[in-house]
Amino acid sequence: MKGRRARILAEVVDRYIHTRRPVSSQEIVRVYRHRLSPATIRNELHALEEEGYLYKPHVSAGRVPTVQGFRFFAQWLLAVAELDAKAERLPAEPHPRPGLPPLAELLRRTALLLSAMTGQLGFVIPPKGEALPCRGVVLRAVEPGRALAATFSAFGVLEARLVSVPADLSPEEEREAEAWLAARLRAPAPTPPPEPWQGRAVHTAYRLLQELTADAPALPLFAEGWPQLLSELGAHSPEWALARVRDLLRLMEDERGFAALIAELRAGREGVLAHVGEDLVPELRELTLVTAPYFPGQGVLGVAGPLWLDYARAFSAVRYLASRLQSLLLQCGGAP
Numbered sequence: 001m002k003g004r005r006a007r008i009l010a011e012v013v014d015r016y017i018h019t020r021r022p023v024s025s026q027e028i029v030r031v032y033r034h035r036l037s038p039a040t041i042r043n044e045l046h047a048l049e050e051e052g053y054l055y056k057p058h059v060s061a062g063r064v065p066t067v068q069g070f071r072f073f074a075q076w077l078l079a080v081a082e083l084d085a086k087a088e089r090l091p092a093e094p095h096p097r098p099g100l101p102p103l104a105e106l107l108r109r110t111a112l113l114l115s116a117m118t119g120q121l122g123f124v125i126p127p128k129g130e131a132l133p134c135r136g137v138v139l140r141a142v143e144p145g146r147a148l149a150a151t152f153s154a155f156g157v158l159e160a161r162l163v164s165v166p167a168d169l170s171p172e173e174e175r176e177a178e179a180w181l182a183a184r185l186r187a188p189a190p191t192p193p194p195e196p197w198q199g200r201a202v203h204t205a206y207r208l209l210q211e212l213t214a215d216a217p218a219l220p221l222f223a224e225g226w227p228q229l230l231s232e233l234g235a236h237s238p239e240w241a242l243a244r245v246r247d248l249l250r251l252m253e254d255e256r257g258f259a260a261l262i263a264e265l266r267a268g269r270e271g272v273l274a275h276v277g278e279d280l281v282p283e284l285r286e287l288t289l290v291t292a293p294y295f296p297g298q299g300v301l302g303v304a305g306p307l308w309l310d311y312a313r314a315f316s317a318v319r320y321l322a323s324r325l326q327s328l329l330l331q332c333g334g335a336p
Helices: 003-019 025-032 038-050 067-081 103-118 171-186 200-214 226-233 238-253 255-266 311-331
Strands: 121-125 136-143 146-153 156-164 222-224 273-276 287-295 299-306
Touching (some): 003 025, 067 311, 103 299, 121 255
Antiparallel strands (some): 121 299, 287 299
16 A cells, blocks of 8 residues: 555554544644645545454544555655665674673563553564573582583573582593583584594583583563553553453463464564564464564564554564664674
């Protein structure tokens, strides 16, 4: 859809987002200073209603956007701002910030900021464990046959666990295994098994490498702002709002499933995307998600809100924080 009709539809949705009331033709003319008459606007609104973009809750009322209307507005606004055409990144900080928090705390704070900036639910899906940058490893015997293996990134400890080692592993072999592990954990390519002639330290380190990478613990999904979302949805009705929040909470409880769902909705596309009233996901049929990637390996952040979400505000916050988080992770040794 283009031209006058598209502009009028965008104005109706924009006005409804700000007032939460049915929008009349007279209101469109007055607020947006149209040269068109209310009768002409009324004809266009009727056509948009026939096409499924608007509906009238009452015979004498103005029009309210449908899911299709909200979806059109979100895509129109993205196109106008050229957010999905420009892969712009905010410039990296000239120097890494001192005292970086642990990665989990950084992602939690990002979710909190998303909620604060939009007044909706902010969420951050962490990258897969194997995608996180490893800066080093420490291997220290704690008793015969047991050692502490800890991997580190710029954000602190990624993982620490007790592992089994030969009971008579010497300090020299321990250092050799630690150096071999550190080099392989930072390597992007898979490590082939060691040759038979390589020493016990290397074979021990290879076994530990398999253990550390096979079942690396995953960071949880971070979501902040449930009260804000409930309050925003309450504009419809408290019972309806509680049911929508309950559905979304149930959907996000399966963290791996939710991450896979977001990946499926994004389908490998870059930039900010709006997922408005997804028909194939019952829990999202009456909600909007705005998402953007910040790191390879399912690193995605976003906001969840009602269909009448303030899209411009959500796009701006999601784009800004995704760029900043990506910039910070790049400084700390992450992948581009």
